[in-house]
Amino acid sequence: MASSRLVDVQHLSKSYGDHVALEDVSLHVDEGETLALLGPNGAGKSTTIEILEGYRVRSGGHVRVLGEDPQRAGVAWRAGLGIVLQSSGEASVATVREELRALAALFPDAREVDEVIDAVGLSGHAGRRIASLSGGQQRRVEVAMGIVGRPRLLFLDEPTTGFDAEARRDFWTLIRSLQDEGTTILLTTHYLEEAARLADRIVVVADRRVAAEGTPTSIGGPEARLPIVRWREAGAVREERTHAPGVLVAALIARLGEPEDLEVVRPSLEDVYLDIVRADRAEAAA
Numbered sequence: 589m590a591s592s593r594l595v596d597v598q599h600l601s602k603s604y605g606d607h608v609a610l611e612d613v614s615l616h617v618d619e620g621e622t623l624a625l626l627g628p629n630g631a632g633k634s635t636t637i638e639i640l641e642g643y644r645v646r647s648g649g650h651v652r653v654l655g656e657d658p659q660r661a662g663v664a665w666r667a668g669l670g671i672v673l674q675s676s677g678e679a680s681v682a683t684v685r686e687e688l689r690a691l692a693a694l695f696p697d698a699r700e701v702d703e704v705i706d707a708v709g710l711s712g713h714a715g716r717r718i719a720s721l722s723g724g725q726q727r728r729v730e731v732a733m734g735i736v737g738r739p740r741l742l743f744l745d746e747p748t749t750g751f752d753a754e755a756r757r758d759f760w761t762l763i764r765s766l767q768d769e770g771t772t773i774l775l776t777t778h779y780l781e782e783a784a785r786l787a788d789r790i791v792v793v794a795d796r797r798v799a800a801e802g803t804p805t806s807i808g809g810p811e812a813r814l815p816i817v818r819w820r821e822a823g824a825v826r827e828e829r830t831h832a833p834g835v836l837v838a839a840l841i842a843r844l845g846e847p848e849d850l851e852v853v854r855p856s857l858e859d860v861y862l863d864i865v866r867a868d869r870a871e872a873a874a
Protein backbone atom coordinates (compact mmCIF):
# COMPACT_ATOMS: atom_id res chain seq x y z
CA MET A 589 0.00 0.00 0.00
CA ALA A 590 1.39 3.40 -0.96
CA SER A 591 2.10 5.53 2.13
CA SER A 592 0.04 8.34 0.58
CA ARG A 593 -3.04 6.13 0.36
CA LEU A 594 -5.19 7.48 3.18
CA VAL A 595 -8.21 5.32 2.35
CA ASP A 596 -7.88 1.83 0.94
CA VAL A 597 -10.98 -0.32 0.48
CA GLN A 598 -10.88 -3.71 -1.17
CA HIS A 599 -13.82 -6.02 -1.83
CA LEU A 600 -15.92 -4.42 0.88
CA SER A 601 -19.25 -6.07 1.60
CA LYS A 602 -22.01 -5.22 4.05
CA SER A 603 -25.30 -6.94 4.79
CA TYR A 604 -28.07 -5.80 7.10
CA GLY A 605 -29.69 -9.13 7.98
CA ASP A 606 -30.77 -10.62 4.67
CA HIS A 607 -30.36 -7.34 2.85
CA VAL A 608 -27.09 -6.98 0.95
CA ALA A 609 -26.21 -3.27 0.91
CA LEU A 610 -22.68 -3.61 -0.55
CA GLU A 611 -21.34 -6.58 -2.44
CA ASP A 612 -17.84 -5.89 -3.71
CA VAL A 613 -16.70 -2.29 -3.42
CA SER A 614 -13.07 -1.35 -3.95
CA LEU A 615 -11.86 2.24 -3.90
CA HIS A 616 -9.05 4.40 -2.61
CA VAL A 617 -8.30 8.01 -1.75
CA ASP A 618 -4.73 9.30 -1.92
CA GLU A 619 -3.32 12.09 0.22
CA GLY A 620 -4.41 15.52 -0.99
CA GLU A 621 -7.12 14.12 -3.23
CA THR A 622 -10.87 14.78 -3.19
CA LEU A 623 -12.98 11.77 -4.09
CA ALA A 624 -16.71 12.09 -4.72
CA LEU A 625 -18.77 8.99 -4.07
CA LEU A 626 -21.93 9.20 -6.16
CA GLY A 627 -24.92 6.92 -6.53
CA PRO A 628 -28.69 6.76 -6.37
CA ASN A 629 -30.62 6.73 -3.07
CA GLY A 630 -29.94 3.49 -1.25
CA ALA A 631 -26.84 2.62 -3.30
CA GLY A 632 -24.73 2.26 -0.16
CA LYS A 633 -22.77 5.53 -0.01
CA SER A 634 -23.51 6.31 3.66
CA THR A 635 -22.94 2.69 4.57
CA THR A 636 -19.50 2.85 2.93
CA ILE A 637 -18.54 6.15 4.50
CA GLU A 638 -19.76 5.09 7.97
CA ILE A 639 -17.72 1.87 7.76
CA LEU A 640 -14.66 4.01 6.95
CA GLU A 641 -15.43 6.24 9.93
CA GLY A 642 -15.61 3.21 12.23
CA TYR A 643 -19.32 3.69 12.95
CA ARG A 644 -20.44 0.48 11.22
CA VAL A 645 -19.02 -3.01 11.15
CA ARG A 646 -18.34 -4.47 7.71
CA SER A 647 -19.38 -7.98 6.71
CA GLY A 648 -16.29 -8.65 4.59
CA GLY A 649 -13.35 -7.13 2.75
CA HIS A 650 -10.29 -5.12 3.67
CA VAL A 651 -10.45 -1.51 4.90
CA ARG A 652 -7.61 0.80 5.93
CA VAL A 653 -8.13 4.45 6.86
CA LEU A 654 -5.06 6.50 7.83
CA GLY A 655 -3.24 3.16 7.87
CA GLU A 656 -5.53 1.49 10.41
CA ASP A 657 -8.58 -0.73 10.45
CA PRO A 658 -11.44 1.55 11.56
CA GLN A 659 -12.97 -1.29 13.57
CA ARG A 660 -9.89 -1.45 15.81
CA ALA A 661 -8.50 2.07 15.71
CA GLY A 662 -8.45 4.29 18.79
CA VAL A 663 -8.82 7.88 19.88
CA ALA A 664 -5.56 9.14 18.31
CA TRP A 665 -6.69 7.80 14.93
CA ARG A 666 -10.06 9.51 15.28
CA ALA A 667 -8.35 12.87 15.97
CA GLY A 668 -7.07 12.78 12.36
CA LEU A 669 -10.58 12.58 10.96
CA GLY A 670 -13.17 15.27 10.34
CA ILE A 671 -16.68 13.93 10.03
CA VAL A 672 -19.84 15.54 8.72
CA LEU A 673 -22.52 12.87 8.90
CA GLN A 674 -25.78 13.00 7.01
CA SER A 675 -27.80 15.58 8.88
CA SER A 676 -29.16 14.17 12.13
CA GLY A 677 -31.77 16.88 12.62
CA GLU A 678 -30.82 17.05 16.30
CA ALA A 679 -29.60 20.44 17.40
CA SER A 680 -27.74 21.46 20.53
CA VAL A 681 -29.03 24.12 22.90
CA ALA A 682 -25.47 25.49 23.18
CA THR A 683 -24.47 28.50 21.10
CA VAL A 684 -22.46 28.07 17.90
CA ARG A 685 -19.29 29.38 19.54
CA GLU A 686 -19.72 27.31 22.74
CA GLU A 687 -20.25 24.10 20.80
CA LEU A 688 -17.22 24.67 18.58
CA ARG A 689 -14.97 25.72 21.48
CA ALA A 690 -15.87 22.55 23.39
CA LEU A 691 -15.09 20.42 20.37
CA ALA A 692 -11.89 22.28 19.45
CA ALA A 693 -10.53 21.60 22.96
CA LEU A 694 -10.44 17.88 22.12
CA PHE A 695 -7.99 18.28 19.22
CA PRO A 696 -4.23 18.89 19.48
CA ASP A 697 -4.03 21.41 16.62
CA ALA A 698 -7.56 22.81 16.32
CA ARG A 699 -8.39 25.80 14.16
CA GLU A 700 -9.26 29.16 15.64
CA VAL A 701 -12.99 28.87 16.41
CA ASP A 702 -13.99 32.33 15.19
CA GLU A 703 -12.14 31.78 11.91
CA VAL A 704 -14.10 28.58 11.36
CA ILE A 705 -17.37 30.34 12.18
CA ASP A 706 -16.47 33.01 9.66
CA ALA A 707 -15.44 30.42 7.03
CA VAL A 708 -18.88 28.77 7.16
CA GLY A 709 -20.62 32.14 6.96
CA LEU A 710 -22.01 32.22 10.50
CA SER A 711 -20.10 35.15 12.00
CA GLY A 712 -23.34 37.02 12.64
CA HIS A 713 -24.75 34.02 14.51
CA ALA A 714 -21.83 32.91 16.71
CA GLY A 715 -23.69 33.76 19.94
CA ARG A 716 -26.98 32.15 18.94
CA ARG A 717 -28.24 28.81 20.20
CA ILE A 718 -27.81 26.19 17.47
CA ALA A 719 -31.39 24.94 18.00
CA SER A 720 -32.70 28.40 17.08
CA LEU A 721 -30.92 28.48 13.69
CA SER A 722 -32.51 27.57 10.36
CA GLY A 723 -31.94 24.10 8.89
CA GLY A 724 -29.32 25.37 6.43
CA GLN A 725 -27.54 27.33 9.17
CA GLN A 726 -27.49 24.24 11.41
CA ARG A 727 -25.95 22.29 8.53
CA ARG A 728 -23.20 24.94 8.35
CA VAL A 729 -22.53 24.38 12.07
CA GLU A 730 -22.15 20.65 11.35
CA VAL A 731 -19.65 21.46 8.59
CA ALA A 732 -17.78 23.77 11.00
CA MET A 733 -17.66 20.92 13.56
CA GLY A 734 -16.16 18.65 10.89
CA ILE A 735 -13.28 21.00 10.08
CA VAL A 736 -12.49 22.65 13.44
CA GLY A 737 -10.06 19.85 14.43
CA ARG A 738 -7.94 20.52 11.29
CA PRO A 739 -8.45 16.94 10.04
CA ARG A 740 -6.01 15.21 7.71
CA LEU A 741 -8.95 13.33 6.21
CA LEU A 742 -12.39 14.89 5.96
CA PHE A 743 -15.59 12.89 5.38
CA LEU A 744 -18.51 14.91 4.06
CA ASP A 745 -21.80 13.03 3.68
CA GLU A 746 -24.14 15.21 1.62
CA PRO A 747 -22.69 18.36 3.18
CA THR A 748 -24.72 20.97 1.32
CA THR A 749 -28.20 19.48 1.65
CA GLY A 750 -30.44 22.34 2.72
CA PHE A 751 -28.03 25.07 1.61
CA ASP A 752 -29.32 27.93 -0.49
CA ALA A 753 -27.51 28.63 -3.77
CA GLU A 754 -25.22 31.27 -2.27
CA ALA A 755 -24.33 29.13 0.75
CA ARG A 756 -23.45 26.27 -1.60
CA ARG A 757 -21.08 28.53 -3.59
CA ASP A 758 -19.51 29.76 -0.34
CA PHE A 759 -19.10 26.14 0.76
CA TRP A 760 -17.29 25.29 -2.48
CA THR A 761 -14.89 28.17 -1.84
CA LEU A 762 -14.30 26.85 1.69
CA ILE A 763 -13.59 23.34 0.36
CA ARG A 764 -11.12 24.73 -2.18
CA SER A 765 -9.21 26.46 0.62
CA LEU A 766 -9.11 23.17 2.57
CA GLN A 767 -7.87 21.42 -0.59
CA ASP A 768 -5.16 24.09 -0.96
CA GLU A 769 -4.05 23.32 2.61
CA GLY A 770 -3.68 19.65 1.59
CA THR A 771 -6.79 18.20 3.26
CA THR A 772 -7.86 14.86 1.81
CA ILE A 773 -11.62 14.67 1.31
CA LEU A 774 -14.18 11.95 0.71
CA LEU A 775 -17.49 13.49 -0.27
CA THR A 776 -20.93 12.17 -1.10
CA THR A 777 -23.43 14.39 -2.85
CA HIS A 778 -26.51 14.27 -5.04
CA TYR A 779 -25.48 17.57 -6.65
CA LEU A 780 -23.54 16.59 -9.75
CA GLU A 781 -22.29 20.13 -10.28
CA GLU A 782 -20.80 19.99 -6.78
CA ALA A 783 -18.93 16.80 -7.67
CA ALA A 784 -17.81 18.29 -11.00
CA ARG A 785 -16.41 21.37 -9.27
CA LEU A 786 -14.80 19.81 -6.21
CA ALA A 787 -13.71 16.26 -7.02
CA ASP A 788 -10.42 15.12 -8.49
CA ARG A 789 -11.95 11.70 -8.99
CA ILE A 790 -15.44 10.21 -8.92
CA VAL A 791 -16.62 6.72 -7.99
CA VAL A 792 -20.21 5.82 -8.88
CA VAL A 793 -21.77 3.14 -6.69
CA ALA A 794 -24.90 1.50 -8.08
CA ASP A 795 -26.54 -1.81 -7.45
CA ARG A 796 -24.21 -2.50 -4.47
CA ARG A 797 -20.95 -2.18 -6.40
CA VAL A 798 -18.73 0.27 -8.24
CA ALA A 799 -20.35 1.04 -11.59
CA ALA A 800 -17.79 3.56 -12.86
CA GLU A 801 -14.71 5.46 -11.83
CA GLY A 802 -12.79 8.36 -13.34
CA THR A 803 -12.13 12.08 -13.30
CA PRO A 804 -15.12 14.42 -13.70
CA THR A 805 -14.15 14.98 -17.34
CA SER A 806 -13.28 11.38 -18.25
CA ILE A 807 -15.74 9.19 -16.34
CA GLY A 808 -18.08 7.24 -18.61
CA GLY A 809 -15.54 7.25 -21.48
CA PRO A 810 -15.09 9.59 -24.46
CA GLU A 811 -18.26 8.45 -26.26
CA ALA A 812 -20.38 9.63 -23.30
CA ARG A 813 -19.04 13.18 -23.87
CA LEU A 814 -19.81 13.46 -27.58
CA PRO A 815 -21.64 16.70 -28.32
CA ILE A 816 -25.30 16.43 -29.31
CA VAL A 817 -26.65 18.54 -32.17
CA ARG A 818 -30.43 19.05 -32.02
CA TRP A 819 -32.68 20.74 -34.53
CA ARG A 820 -36.27 20.61 -35.77
CA GLU A 821 -36.98 19.30 -39.24
CA ALA A 822 -40.37 18.63 -40.84
CA GLY A 823 -42.03 19.25 -37.46
CA ALA A 824 -39.96 16.65 -35.57
CA VAL A 825 -36.98 17.14 -33.24
CA ARG A 826 -33.91 15.38 -34.61
CA GLU A 827 -30.62 14.84 -32.83
CA GLU A 828 -27.24 13.43 -33.67
CA ARG A 829 -24.12 12.83 -31.58
CA THR A 830 -20.96 13.77 -33.39
CA HIS A 831 -17.24 14.44 -32.94
CA ALA A 832 -17.58 17.37 -35.35
CA PRO A 833 -20.66 19.42 -34.46
CA GLY A 834 -19.48 22.38 -36.54
CA VAL A 835 -19.33 20.26 -39.68
CA LEU A 836 -22.83 18.91 -39.03
CA VAL A 837 -24.24 22.39 -38.37
CA ALA A 838 -22.64 23.70 -41.60
CA ALA A 839 -24.21 20.81 -43.53
CA LEU A 840 -27.61 21.52 -41.95
CA ILE A 841 -27.39 25.20 -42.89
CA ALA A 842 -26.44 24.30 -46.46
CA ARG A 843 -29.43 21.96 -46.66
CA LEU A 844 -32.10 23.81 -44.61
CA GLY A 845 -30.99 27.41 -44.32
CA GLU A 846 -31.22 28.54 -40.67
CA PRO A 847 -32.20 25.29 -38.83
CA GLU A 848 -35.20 25.64 -36.52
CA ASP A 849 -34.51 25.25 -32.74
CA LEU A 850 -30.83 24.51 -33.37
CA GLU A 851 -28.69 23.71 -30.33
CA VAL A 852 -25.34 22.08 -29.69
CA VAL A 853 -25.13 20.56 -26.23
CA ARG A 854 -22.19 18.98 -24.45
CA PRO A 855 -23.36 16.31 -22.00
CA SER A 856 -22.88 17.50 -18.42
CA LEU A 857 -21.54 15.26 -15.65
CA GLU A 858 -25.20 14.81 -14.66
CA ASP A 859 -26.07 13.47 -18.16
CA VAL A 860 -23.09 11.12 -18.08
CA TYR A 861 -23.89 9.99 -14.52
CA LEU A 862 -27.51 9.23 -15.44
CA ASP A 863 -26.35 7.19 -18.45
CA ILE A 864 -24.04 5.18 -16.17
CA VAL A 865 -26.76 4.51 -13.58
CA ARG A 866 -29.38 3.58 -16.21
CA ALA A 867 -26.99 1.27 -18.07
CA ASP A 868 -26.06 -0.39 -14.79
CA ARG A 869 -29.72 -0.87 -13.87
CA ALA A 870 -30.49 -2.37 -17.28
CA GLU A 871 -27.51 -4.72 -16.93
CA ALA A 872 -28.63 -5.78 -13.44
CA ALA A 873 -32.18 -6.42 -14.71
CA ALA A 874 -30.83 -8.50 -17.61
Ligand SMILES: Nc1ncnc2c1ncn2[C@@H]1O[C@H](COP(=O)(O)OP(=O)(O)OP(=O)(O)O)[C@@H](O)[C@H]1O
Pocket residue numbers: 604607609627628629630631632633634635636
Ligand atom coordinates in the same frame (compact mmCIF):
# COMPACT_ATOMS: atom_id res chain seq x y z
N1 LIG B 1 -29.32 0.21 9.76
C1 LIG B 1 -29.81 -0.35 8.67
N2 LIG B 1 -30.56 -1.47 8.72
C2 LIG B 1 -31.04 -2.07 7.62
N3 LIG B 1 -30.82 -1.60 6.36
C3 LIG B 1 -30.09 -0.50 6.23
C4 LIG B 1 -29.55 0.20 7.36
N4 LIG B 1 -28.86 1.28 6.91
C5 LIG B 1 -28.98 1.27 5.56
N5 LIG B 1 -29.71 0.20 5.15
C6 LIG B 1 -30.03 -0.16 3.75
O1 LIG B 1 -28.81 -0.29 3.04
C7 LIG B 1 -28.91 0.27 1.73
C8 LIG B 1 -27.87 1.35 1.55
O2 LIG B 1 -28.21 2.47 2.37
P1 LIG B 1 -27.30 3.78 2.45
O3 LIG B 1 -27.90 4.67 3.48
O4 LIG B 1 -25.88 3.39 2.63
O5 LIG B 1 -27.51 4.39 0.99
P2 LIG B 1 -27.06 5.79 0.39
O6 LIG B 1 -26.38 5.51 -0.89
O7 LIG B 1 -26.30 6.57 1.40
O8 LIG B 1 -28.48 6.46 0.11
P3 LIG B 1 -28.96 8.03 0.13
O9 LIG B 1 -28.44 8.62 -1.15
O10 LIG B 1 -30.45 7.90 0.11
O11 LIG B 1 -28.41 8.66 1.36
C9 LIG B 1 -30.35 0.77 1.60
O12 LIG B 1 -31.10 -0.23 0.96
C10 LIG B 1 -30.80 0.94 3.04
O13 LIG B 1 -32.18 0.72 3.15
